[in-house]
Amino acid sequence: MSKLDMPVAMPSKTGTVAKDYVTSLMARVRAQNPTEAEFHQAVEEVVDSLSLVLDRHPEYRAARILERVVEPERVVMFRVPWMDDRGEIHVNRGFRIEMNSAIGPYKGGLRFHPSVTLGILKFLAFEQVFKNSLTTLPMGGGKGGSDFDPKGKSDNEVMRFCQSFMTELWRHIGPDTDVPAGDIGVGGREIGFLFGQYKRLANEFTGVLTGKGIHWGGSLIRPEATGYGCVYFAAEMLKTRKQTLEGKVCLVSGSGNVSQYTVEKLLDLGARPVTLSDSDGMIHDPAGIDREKLAWVMELKNARRGRIKEYADKFKGAKYLALNPTLDHNALWDIKADCAFPSATQNEINSRDAANLIKNGVGLVSEGANMPTMLEGVKTFLDAGILYGPAKAANAGGVATSGLEMAQNSMRLSWTRDEVDDRLHKIMIAIHRNCSETAERYGTPGNLVNGANIAGFLKVADAMMDQGLV
DSSP states (O other): OOTTTSOOOOOSSOOHHHHHHHHHHHHHHHHHSTTOHHHHHHHHHHHHHHHHHHTTOHHHHHTTHHHHHTSOSEEEEEEEEEEOTTSOEEEEEEEEEEEEOSSSSEEEEEEEOTTOOHHHHHHHHHHHHHHHHHTTSOOOEEEEEESOOOTTOOHHHHHHHHHHHHHHHGGGOBTTTEEEEEOTTOOHHHHHHHHHHHHHHHTOOOOOSSSOOGGGTOOTTTTTHHHHHHHHHHHHHHHTTTOOSTTOEEEEOOOSHHHHHHHHHHHHTTOEEOEEEETTEEEEOTTOOOHHHHHHHHIIIIISOOOTHHHHHHSTTOEEEEOOTTSSSOGGGSSOOSEEEOOSOTTOBOHHHHHHHHHTTOOEEEOOSSSOBOHHHHHHHHHHTOEEEOHHHHTTHHHHHHHHHHHHHHHTOOOOHHHHHHHHHHHHHHHHHHHHHHHHHTTOTTOHHHHHHHHHHHHHHHHHHHHOOO
């Protein structure tokens, strides 16, 4: 019987042994990974929740499950030389973190952005392990990418970079080994170039990447999935208080894929999204971002690759505010609203931002980005008792639909849009139910952070126990 199915007594207090073990583990993680603050943050959030489990299941401590989970099974790091349109040579750094394969092949995106470091990708891969576990699909966790910046590059420059990147990566991945996808800076264009080079090198057409073009192995709903799933998860949270998204004013950060489709699904469910942002600043449109405005944003960002500032020039009543890095808060999170969907990047909400959200009436936060809230902000949300959907649960729709794409590739079938959307919706309902029930059974009802961390961990830990010391 899985630990997920076992009855759990209501705890009075986490035992000293488990707390000491977690403290010792975190000291070791920090000592062995001294410059990787985001990785420390991701591990600390998970292991704090797991104190509730480790107290009752000492077999996990004896088998050193956590010590094994925090160490990647494999780290691949390589140089990526490429030539720009002027004939100048550049060298970037490429990575693939194959974190854990206990429940399936490694699965997780590739990120192309100047901020990419080993520590950033390790945090993302660690989160991915538990997120993928929650999807109900057989996928392990991984992540990869490069410090290459596709912004401002021509299509030919991006193609040459992607071909060089895949020339090394292809030997480490495969449909039953490691299946990368897109992430920040890696959209349909990049996936196409990467897949083309893999096909040339491996001499096979197989489902080795997800997020592919719809006419050559991609899945309907995949581009929309993270944003749609995040809104579906929010709707499930609201149901617990007999509410819906109808008429709710919603803050959305970012303006890329996740943000765009978060706005689209919010409109489907009758909400009024009023903000978007990029690395230069934010727009606030009190009248709401309707379908016409959203279509314009999609053309701006996906085709012209412009800046969100242009929105305020195009639509009357909208205001643009440039990013001020000297402030200790983000003005986007200081607007009166009902719900917030952080969908830009990690650590975009600090404790001040969290307090501002609550002060301005926000009663629900559903995370579309990976770990967008700092630990102090998470504590602020939990202490306030608002509906809070942590990223590893709320944004799991993207990788879940990647898993559905893998299934379609394996069967050489393509499901309809409605079929994929229905499967995605059911997966997000199941994730919410699993997190909610697990949180309650471990004595912290309503705490979906604990619920997500514990439910995701137990499935992986049980698989690792079954498979022996590997």
